[in-house]
Amino acid sequence: MANRTATEAKTIHGTNPQFLIEKILRTRIHDSLYWKEHCFALTAESIIDKAVALTSIGGQYGNQKPTEFICLALKMLQLQPEKDIVKLYIQNEDYKYLRALGAFYLRLTGTSLEIYKYLEPLLGDLRKLRRRNISGGFELTHVDEFVDELLHSDRVCDTILPRITKRHIMEENGDIEPRISPLEEDLEE
Structure with missing residues (x-):
């Protein structure tokens, strides 16, 4: 199976799941x-x-060497684990990098409703993460910042993310409840 997608894998967003990572990065990963x-x-x-x-x-x-994180993300795209397994990765409280990997994978493969439902609760996770930058050094970020980036940015971890429906549109259509920020209580006081 070396670099091929699992035969039982379904297409995601109308394409082979591995194609969600751009060809040049995919090639670098396969060569790493x-x-x-x-x-x-x-x-x-x-x-x-x-x-x-x-x-x-x-x-x-x-x-331009791929990080271990992006290599594992491509492997998940190749294997295409069941959504329940990915949700367990995201809900895992003990291992923050497992949680980040699950969140990144869900953002690549999930529907807009799933993304908001399972990633927004992570905005309360304030644990620190190390991010490997292009120069090879590390910078500090947090799980909530990473998830916010997944929800609002077009490109994360050198990967173009599929478009999702904006939250306010889903609220107007009644697909999702309005989000109540934990900070609103502080503001009211």
Whole structure:
């Protein structure tokens, strides 16, 4: 199965799931040492161990080398784990990088309703994350900042995210309840 998508995988947004990551980045991932040594025989269950061992998030660094985070994201696209498994990744309180990987994967593959339903609760997670930047160094961010970026940015971790319906439009259509910020109580006082 080396670099091919699982045969039972369904198309996502009308395309092969791996194609959600641009070809040039996908090629760099397939050529990377981490992919060849650590991602070759992973399954939906064994990928958890690799995600727990992550020490940073990010897309590419240094001389455009893919990070371990983006390699595992591509592997998840290749394996296409069930939505329930991805939701368990996101709801995991113990491992913040597993949570970030699940959130990134859901943002790539989920519907607008699923994305808002499962990612917005993570806006209350204030744990620190390390982000590998293009220069190869690290910068500090937080889970809530990363999730906010997933909800509002077009490009995260050097990956163009599929478009989602704006939240206010979904509220107007009655698809989703209005979001009440935890800060509103503080403002009222």
